[in-house]
Amino acid sequence: MTDTWQLSAxxxxxxxxxxxxxxxxxxxxxIVGTLRSFDQFANIVLENAVERMIVxxxxxxxxxxxxxxxxxxxxxxxxxxxxxxxxxxxxxxxxEIRRMKDAExxxxxxxxxxxxxxxxxxxx
Amino acid sequence: MLFYSFxxxxxxxxxxxxxxxxxxxxxxxxxVDQYLNIKLESVSVLDEEKYPHMKSVRDxxxxxxxxxxxxxxxxxxxxxxxxxxxxxxARSAV
Numbered sequence: 001m002t003d004t005w006q007l008s009a010x011x012x013x014x015x016x017x018x019x020x021x022x023x024x025x026x027x028x029x030x031i032v033g034t035l036r037s038f039d040q041f042a043n044i045v046l047e048n049a050v051e052r053m054i055v056x057x058x059x060x061x062x063x064x065x066x067x068x069x070x071x072x073x074x075x076x077x078x079x080x081x082x083x084x085x086x087x088x089x090x091x092x093x094x095x096e097i098r099r100m101k102d103a104e105x106x107x108x109x110x111x112x113x114x115x116x117x118x119x120x121x122x123x124x
Numbered sequence: 125m126l127f128y129s130f131x132x133x134x135x136x137x138x139x140x141x142x143x144x145x146x147x148x149x150x151x152x153x154x155x156v157d158q159y160l161n162i163k164l165e166s167v168s169v170l171d172e173e174k175y176p177h178m179k180s181v182r183d184x185x186x187x188x189x190x191x192x193x194x195x196x197x198x199x200x201x202x203x204x205x206x207x208x209x210x211x212x213x214a215r216s217a218v
Binding site: 011071079 | 143145147149154155157159161163167176177178179180181182183184185186187189190
């Protein structure tokens, strides 16, 4: 195609093809997989994809298989340094990480509630 | 194409990008395209504790549509030139 295509940031994703990459999606989920294909919209195909969930120092990978992501949902794609990707993290079961995630969200909600009530008390 | 050209002049410079999901990334601009998608290298995330996934990421591609702000180093932007280019582009458009 044209010169701009050859120079474009999307086109330079060719360097990442067949590499293990981390994709952050708009719903804040994090997918790790091998980049097999992409196009000008950043639609991508990931092989052996997993959703990586991290809570505190624990992590778990939920297997997704072959995953096609529509470009508009992609926030960013980064190459993963496999030497340090899981440093300091302890593996737990999928169910366990889900429980931890729910607990964390509940705690965050509680924190917000307390902060709001405190603000109200201080305003009086 | 003005902003595309402008971003091309920033290639090789350290920039900070704030995304619509509040993630702030600092890194060296490697390339940019017509959608203002950008590639950064040697990235660091400002609030790394909140985004533990990003710790192992060195180089990354950011989709233009999710960018909220870009902060270039002040000394690498000549506002006068940008100002002139804006008028020239606006004139050529009519």
